[in-house]
Amino acid sequence: MQDSTILSCFLSEKERTKMFTEHTFSDKNLMEIAQNIQHAASYYECPRVFHNMHELILKLENKRRTAAFCGHFSAGKSTLINQIIGKNLLPSHPIPTSANIVHFQNGSSAAISYLDSKTGETHKLTDKQWNEEWFTNSDKMTEVYLTLPIPQFPTDLEILDTPGIDSTEKSHKALAEARLVEADTVYYTVDYQKVESEENFTFLKQLNQSYITPVLLINQIDKHEEEEMAFSLFQQKIQASLRKNNIRVKNIYFISAADPLVNKKDWNAFINELFISSESTVNQVIQTCALGIYRELEHLAVFVNEHIQPSENTVQYMRTYISLPSVEQALNEKKESLKSIPEWERLIDKDIFQECETIFKNAKITPYHTRNLVRDYLESRQSSFRLKGLFSKNKTSFEKERRKQKLIDSLNENVKNYIDVHLRNGIQRILSIYGINSRSFTNDLLSIHYNIDSDLLKRAERFGAQFSQDYVLTYSRIVLDEIRKRYKEILIDLLPSIKEAVQEQQCIQTKQLSTKVSKLKHITEEWAQWEQDYHTLTKWINDVITQLRNAREPISLPSDASDDSQSFYKWNNLNINASEVDIGSFYENAQQQHTQTFFESKEKAAQKLEAAVTYINKKGLSEIEHSLKEKASRLHQKTYRITLFGAFSAGKSSIANALLGEHFLPVSANPTTASVHYIQAPDNNHSHRSVEIFYKSEQDIVDDMNDILRPANLTLASVEDWCDVYAKNNEEAADSRNENDKRVDQKPDPMELLKEEEIILAEQYYQSVHTFKNIIGEIKNADYEIYKQAAASEEHALLIKNVNIYFDCSFTRNGYLLVDTPGIGSIYRRHSQIAFEEMKKSDAVLFVSYYNHAFSKADREFLLQLGRTKDYFSYDKFFFLVNASDLAQSKKELNTVLDYVKDQLIRLHITKPHVLPISGRNALKSYNNNPNEYWHNSGAAGFLEHFQQFAKGNLENTIIKEGIAEIRQAITILQQQKESFAEEEQTRIAKKQYWQKELVSFVEWLKNTNPVTEWQWIEQELEELFFYVKQRVFYRYYDEYKVLFNAARFEDSESFSSQLHRYTNELVQFIFHEIVQEIRATIIRIEHFIQKQWEELQDSIHEKLFSEIRGFFVRKHINNFPETKIKEHVPVNSSTFSFISNYTSYQQFFVEQKNKVMKEQLEEALRPYGDQLIEKYHHQLKQEYKSFFYKQWEEFLKDFSRAAETLITDWKKDNQAEDTTDLDQSINHLKSLI
Structure with missing residues (x-):
């Protein structure tokens, strides 16, 4: 524009x-x-x-x-x-x-x-x-x-x-x-x-x-x-x-x-x-x-x-609306909105009931499982319903009551999750459309609920109706109609108070919209004039260019040249770039500007905040002073944590080495030996190239071995158990070969369920523990060269858990901490917990994929988890690096691949992904030969420039942004102090006495306030999130079942039973792994929601403060949530389900389609265990977050009370600048900082 x-x-x-x-x-x-x-x-x-x-x-x-x-x-x-x-x-x-x-x-x-x-x-x-x-x-x-x-x-x-x-x-x-x-x-x-x-x-x-x-x-x-x-x-x-x-x-x-x-x-x-x-x-x-x-x-x-160009104000609107028809449409919409304001009372009535109808239309009040309960209930209501056996009358009565209660419970759960939550949110949304603050209706919204009881079930019955599937469906519809009717009655009771609020908004919105219409009209006129002038200008430009084209005449180039010229042209051809793709050109916009490093930015910001502290010292702004000091301290201590994720073959180490400037990190000999590397700058206790090696404890090793043996239902209590299990199974295998008869239902040999590489790996662990018994659970300090030798030995590397590496280079000196994680798809469950923790802790996440490798299943599973949580962080911190982009044959091909990767990420629910090309190999070459050419062409220079801009922007949008806001607060208060010098001393003292009285009264009110409403919203959100955990996991069950129980995977019909047990275990482990991953994602979502609720609570409290003293206080933020480790526990395995023994052959399972029967059986058997695990963590997290939330509230009350006391003390001392000159200097100094 x-x-x-x-x-x-x-x-x-x-x-x-x-x-x-x-x-x-x-x-x-x-x-x-x-x-x-x-x-x-x-x-x-x-x-x-x-x-x-x-x-x-x-x-x-x-x-x-x-x-x-x-x-x-x-x-x-x-x-x-x-x-x-x-x-x-x-x-x-x-x-x-x-x-x-x-x-x-x-x-x-x-x-x-x-x-x-x-x-x-x-x-x-x-x-x-x-x-x-x-x-x-x-x-x-x-x-x-x-x-x-x-x-x-x-x-x-x-x-x-x-x-x-x-x-x-x-x-x-x-x-x-x-x-x-x-x-x-x-x-x-x-x-x-x-x-x-x-x-x-x-x-x-x-x-x-x-x-x-x-x-x-x-x-x-x-x-x-x-x-x-x-x-x-x-x-x-x-x-x-x-x-x-x-x-x-x-x-x-x-x-x-x-x-x-x-x-x-x-x-x-x-x-x-x-x-x-x-x-x-x-x-x-x-x-x-x-x-x-x-x-x-x-x-x-x-x-x-x-x-x-139009005025700056119009330009802002042009950037927002993009085209003149858009702003004209906005103007017309505002005019229409202005006309519609008198109709709001009628319209909001209609909108609320329409929302109710839509929610009921989409709600699954009687899904498949609930309809089964309806069927059971209606069956029990038949006069012919009787249970056989002794005490049949009592049994029948008990069974009738049980079926009724199960249906009531199921209906209430569905109503709570499909109606209550969505209706509350829908009404909140409608209120916001009409400009009404929904917080004033918090209690009314939270009370929206109808409790289904036996009376409703009876009202829905049709006496004389014959028990059939049609009656079950008819009854389900009647129940839904009854529930809908009750909720409409609730809404009718709520409408009068909503309409009162609408009437208030009608007056406010009429004034605001009239102003907006006037402004948009002016914008439209100015924009139209600009478009006319711009069209005239562009037409003139095009006309002149056309005239230049028409003025062209052919030119004949010299047919020959002197020997000197010839020799020059041959030599000059060397300037022509090779056909290889210059990845660096992808970043050309980012490379045009010099960006401060993260270290420079944070230190400069910390110094700015410290300078502000000196200018407001002893000015009666102790709360702001304390907050700025704390932020400056956090900035000094902050390192920028960057975590690398990717498949084992994606080249994470080459990217890490490129960032560090040396072929430094060892490449793991085997994916199963991978450990977590933390690379950071040296400190007073650790010199350059020194290493801290953290070895696994015996329990860590047992856990890793159990992860290897999971498909066989084997669980070791100690490392030594492996020797016994291995020997015992060899004996049993020998005995079984001597038996002529084998029972069909005999449990499969665990060793048959394991792959050869799994047995070899478990044995390697056993041997490594005995070879390096003296280092188990130890922390060893070593020189890097010694560590490289250890990491190169697979036996030794198996026992390494984490490694802290202290390395002095520009990257670490600039304040970056690099975390190189094990490859995605690791067999060890602890690695998925590490991945979750790193996603939360990291300031930036680099996901590395390889240029000509499609995403593997493990990649997709990781990216799905990332997609579940990406939008719940305060900023988008994820970068997707396509390594080995130098393999591209042309720039067009590279762009096609990058677009493809973006599309795949979007399909995995990752919105607006930052996909960037790089060549770790070429970046490393730059340290040996042609440094400028290789470093630029590898994309490493451009990526680092791009990344430094991102890191600086991230820093500015968090701590620094808050600090600048507090400096502005301080300026406002000091300007008020300056103005107070013009007042009589008696007036000034009287004003402070009045402030003191107001503040004491406010503190008393605050101490008696209980944020129960905010907690109820959090509790509701947590309940809804856990409800959908269950839904999402079992939606994926069917897809995974098709993959695992595919006829092509069953290779040898003689070992059908063993394969069936193994794949059942894999499916069971998948389901419980998914539950755990979903719960981890739920933690990120609920913490985001708690942050939001806390900020709204802080805003609400500050709004209630007396306006003239509001600026003396700063908002408190939640900094650290409790660390909750979600352990992956699988409570069942294939041996738990007796029905598996019914499937004995490939023919029966696939040709006779018994696999479909097992699919339903296995799901029904797994659901109660899944529900139990989900409910366990739901209860645990609810208690943890409730305790945390109220603890934060108590700390806030203490801090606020302390700040209020300090402020009152300052007022009594009349603790402010002695004259306006002092204040002017402080104000000017503070203004220069922002």
Whole structure:
């Protein structure tokens, strides 16, 4: 909409290059276009473009070619030009000499003139008046013109010598840059030893941005020492550096102006290029003018676009609404809303009942399981219903009551989860639409519930109806209608109080909407005017570009060239980049700006907060002072925790090593040996490259072995049990082979249920424990090289649990802590707990996938868990790195892969994923050879820049943002104190006494307040979350059953029973793993909800504070929730279910489709165990969070009371600044901080 939109009218780089290098242009047409632009520049009052167009028109008329020489002051420009003209005219010194622009051209006789800097007039000089000072005297003149008889010099060539780009005089620099845009060729001259200086590269980029592609003259190569570096390597180094910095040059010549024979070949090529033929001169001049005209068109278009922009207020609306029809639609909607306000009382009535109808329509009040209970209940209500056996009458009565109660319980649970929760939320949403604060209806909303009892069940019965499936469905519908009726009665009772609130909002909203309508009307008019002006501008731009296209004429390129030129073109081809994809270009926008590191940002922020503390000290702001001190302390102590996740083969270690700057982390010998690595900066107790190795305890090892043996229903109590189990099973296997008869229902041999690699791994654990018995459960400090040897040994590595590595590099020094986790899909259950904890603790999560690897099942399971929780963190901290992106054959292919990964992540419920390419391998290569090229092309440089921006932004949006808000609070209060100096002392004391009284009263009220309503909302949310845990897990049961009990997986019909038991165990473990994962996700969701409730509670309390003392207090935040470890416990296995023994063959199970029967049986058998586990954690978390919530409330009361007492004490002492000067200084200092 601003410059970014106007730029879309311009030619692309490719179009521009093609147009102005491959064509010449009609003189007449170019002149008309130039005059058109000059006239427009005059009309729009743009003097810069008007002047430049004047110069271009003159150039077009006289057809003189200009070669401009520029560079920093010590590059040897003066020596070079003296060498070209064959005379030592220009002064040459190691300090800046050229202060003026000097024009050289060939003529029959010498002539000298200058442009007066004050009058703008040109004056001639006599030989007697001339001396070297005219080159450096910029007080009187800006440009000097010399015409000299130089035999070798073309008559149509003008050479310009410009002041050094590092001139301290801005006017010199501006003048030089203005002349460069008129030059046909710009020769940028650099000192051999300063080619890659930041200043040179910055200026070269500026030239490129002005559509100037210079010739690079690397002067003074006589300084080169072949022993230090081969000259060919130096040339390659320069080329690579230019490519890395995206700098375009026409040619590069390595020369010595002082001694051209040092590199005669390049010197001759340079001179041949400078002294081109007259025919080529005309073409070049016309091309320069055409490009210059186009460049000035762009400058003028941007200038005009800036001046036709609407007001900032309108621009904000344009960014919000995107298009004029959108804002017009918004205006019409606001007008309609204004008209509809008188109808609100009627409309809200309709909306609430419509919401109720929608909820009942979508609610599953009588799902499959509940309908079964309905069927059982109706069956028991039949007169013929009797139970057989002794005491049948009592049994029948008991059974009838039991069935009735189970139905009532089921209906009440469904009503609570499908009606109560959604109806409360729906009414909350409707209230917010009408601008009503739902908190004032909290108790009313929480009381929305109808308790289903036996009376309702009886009312729904139809006496005389025959018991059948149709009657079950009819009865279910009647029950639903009865429940719907009761809820409508509840809503009818609630409506009067809602309508009162609506009446209040009608008055408020009428005023607000009237103001908005007026504002939007003005915005619409201003926007429409801008669109008209913008359309006129863009049409003019397109017309001029069309005229330029029509003015094109074909140009014939030279058919041959000198040997020097030929040798140059062959050499220059080396500049062309290889066909490999430059991943670094993906990040080009992020790399354009220098970003502070995380360490720099947090330290700077901490210092800012500490400075604020000094300015408000002893000003009666002790609460804000204390809060700022605490935040500064947190910032000093904070490290930025980055956690790597990914499959074992994704290359996490190569990414980690690239970030650390060394091939440092060992690659695990086997996925099962992987441990967690924490890489951090050294401290006072740990030196560089030192390592702390935490070895597994015996219980850790037993747990890991049990994870391996889970498919066989084997559980070890100790490591030694493995020896007994192994020997016992071997004996039993031998005995069973000697038996002629085998019972069909005999339990399968556990060893048959295990895969060979699982048995080998369990045995490795057993052997490792006995080999390294002395290190079990120990913490060992070691040198890194010793650790690498240990990690390389699979026997040793099996026993390592965690590793702290202290490594000194720029990454860790900048405050980053890197956590390299075991690969996703680990067989060890503790790793899923680690993954959950790291997702919570981490400031950023990097998920690494491999370029040509699709997501595995383990990847998808992890990403599903991430998708469940991603949107519940305070910011999006997840990055998805596609490693080995250097494998891409083209940029198009890379983008296709990245888009595919994004699509797959979205399918896994990960919204707006940050997918980024990188090559860990190439990044590591950068530490060995071609560092700049490999580091840039690998994407590592771009990613780090992108990531540093993210880390800094994250920091600014958390602690720093809160600190700045508190500084603003302090400024407001100090300004109030300043204003109070104008009051009489008695008035000031009376005011503080009144504040004191109000505050004491408020503290008393607060102490008697119980946040029971907030807890009830949390409790309801927790209940709803756990209800859906059960639903989601068993929705996935059917899909997983199809995968595990697929006919293709059963390989050997003779071992059918063993395979059936193993896959049953895998399904059981999947279900309970899913339950645990869902509960972990629930923890993140409920903590997010508690945070939200707490913030609303804090806002509510602050709003109730007396307005004049509100600013003295800061809001308290929940910092650390209790750490809850959800242990993965599987209470059942295949042996628990006797019905499995009914399935004895492949034929029976698949051909006779008994697998469908088992699916239903197994689900029904698993549900009670799942319900029990879910209810256990529901109860546990409810108790933990309730205790935590009320503890936070108690701490808040204590802190608030303490702050209030301190404030009252300060008021009694009249603890504030002694005069307004002191206050002004503090206020100004604080303002400078924000």
